[in-house]
Amino acid sequence: MRILFIGCVIFSKNILELLVESKFNVVGVISKDDTGFNSDYYDTSIIAKQYKIPFIKTKNVNELPILEWVSELKPDIVYCFGWNSLLGIDFIQIPKKGVVGYHPASLPQNRGRHPVIWALILGLTETASTFFFMGEGADDGDIVSQKKIIIEKEDTASTLYDKLIHESRTQVIEFTNQLINNQLIAKKQDHRLANSWRKRSKVDGVIDFRMSNESIYNLVRALTKPYPGALILYKGEEYPVWQAKIAETPYSNFEPGKVLKISESSILVKCGLSTEAILLENHELPETIQVGDYL
Template structure:
């Protein structure tokens, strides 16, 4: 089976390497980028393509006519498009007889759209899924090829959830690659009536407002931590990143702090900063606040 592989993120790199090493499929072409201004987890596939002597196309601009001509010459049976920020046009989608396979880390048809790992954590969802689907001209709307549900733990953050999804997804790719070769794969249509779409995150979505509850801020911080850009607050007229927090369950009695204004620093212990929120107290564990605020100061 001939595969053209498209991608430019950490997951793309892991998936391509696995397909090359652990399946009998032939990767006949790789499309990637040399840089990305909006993929925090960017990873060029060029090193793998050169290492394994696979034809390579660097697609820095979304020139889909050039991509179409290049892919058509390679005559793939299937295209794997994992970690690409553009929809593919109909001409490209119609090239391979088996279709173009995309990836979305949610329980489709729910939660289509942008920044799925971030919104999953921001909203405090208890589960998500690793989903591969046959791409059509819509966004994440094609028939499902493979879906595995994963629990989202209270302790998960963007990094741990990303890695859990990669681990699950690699096994799925190995399985359905063999199913394609054996012609045992299945297509499961999505129920479009159950679908919703998440929007693109903007910078303002990452701003910590201390009038939020401690739980809401905790979810925001874990959603935006590395490999993403980080949540931020304003301290002494500058933007400061917050990478990790904990909800205080023991030190402060909630009734005693109920009447304290949001944003007030209640305690500084080492590098840990206890801050009163709209509801509850949050501990800033990993952050860039320097010099450290004093007890009684406001963030």
Template sequence: MTLNKMKILFIGTVDFSYSCLEHLIKHNFKLCGVITKKQSKFNSDFKDLTPLCEKNNIPYFFDEKANKQTKEEFIANNSPDIIYCFGWSYLLPQSVLKGAKYGVIGFHPALLPNNRGRHPIIWAIFLGLENTGSTFFEMDEGADTGDIISQREIKITTQDDASSLYAKIKTTALEQIIEFSMRYEKEGKIAQKRSQDKNTGNSWRKRGLIDGRIDFRMCTIAIYNLVRALTHPYVGAHIETEQGDIKVWEVSTAEMEYPINFEPGKVLDILDKNKIVVKTYDGAIILTNHEFLEIPEINTYL
């Protein structure tokens, strides 16, 4: 196959998808079609891919129930050699998995076979993991279970939040994409694939609204991890109040010690007019970026 003539059909619908598609275009790979969504309430980091498609004359297809054409028909009409599915929170049917000569390549931001499943960036930060990964694999009918074609480890620092870790993973992943795409174009295969043992590793569950609730009976580090895990581009952690849920986007740990006999949730101090110091189970946390319209008074409870 002539270099840079492999036909890639791209599937995605989030910010990461946009960066990957843009990067492939920049490196002169041949994009024969894009499958995406018009909008998504499901993905908080949703990003419209159609401006890239229109600018570069790439056919695109909205995978919507109202669409009379099927994605299988769109794929068949554009005859891809390979399909890249990066940033798509749905399992693909067998009809799509078999839709290209070299199959479908998927992506998961974790060190597979560990940490398959939902919300990998959020869970990794919340659980205090020291590393995660950027893994590309040949998709099968399972969730993140196919043969690994490229994997790199990524360190997580205690200063990382969802935004910075997202950026780290994206930078690493873009390098990987060009490397294995070049190999596919030259050889039509990945020589050193690694099979996953489907009986090892774990799978993270879907998170719900309750998983983002700040409960000041939690220890300080757990609240710190929760807030940085859910900050932008995600939905934000929240405090339940009588006025409704209040979003919290950033916190810091309080350096000074507070009496152990103060109850969790007690407002201990207000710093710089809007930074709220709140007692936790084992210390105190400072709410530094939040959506309180009225700052609670000292000695009240959250």
């Protein structure tokens, strides 16, 4: 089975390496130069060069020269894992077995943008590693493989990302062999159960100390590295927070945002209602901050 691979993030790197090392027939790779859009960007043409696989770089796979290049490769299947734009119908119709995409969420629920980040921000306790056949819509095609992923309270964007990669490696080997042997049975999505997450904006990553300590904790762990970090706005400047811990304080009559204690690099801040507080354990706030200041 002739596989064309599309992708430009760390997840793409892991799966492409797996396919090549497992001796599957990868006949072409599509990557792109770093545009700054993906914080986990990886140029998969590096792997293509290493294994002497034909490759091309483009921002738009739907352009005529790209369609012609893909057609000449005669792929049986296309794997599109880690690409931030939709494939047009002219592209999708080229491979006879279709195009398999990836979405780290429990489809048909939670279609759309930033599934890892939103799952953590919302405090979900589980998500899924989902491969599906791509169509003209977003994340709405028949499911090829889906495995549940438990989200622990301690999970961050980085650890959840690693869990998804680990589970997906087993899935890819399994359904690739099923495709080769014409044994794959895809499952239709129930569109009545679907919702779609919106694109995250910068303001979604700003900490407001009127939020509960749990909401702040979830925001921080969702936006920690490889993402840009949850932000504190202080005296007109932006300061990222990389790690936080839920805390309590006896001062129920103190206002949200008040600095209660500073210990080495940690800062305890009043937040939410009643006795809630948040301990900022890893951050880039200035050393000039003192107890009694407001963030």
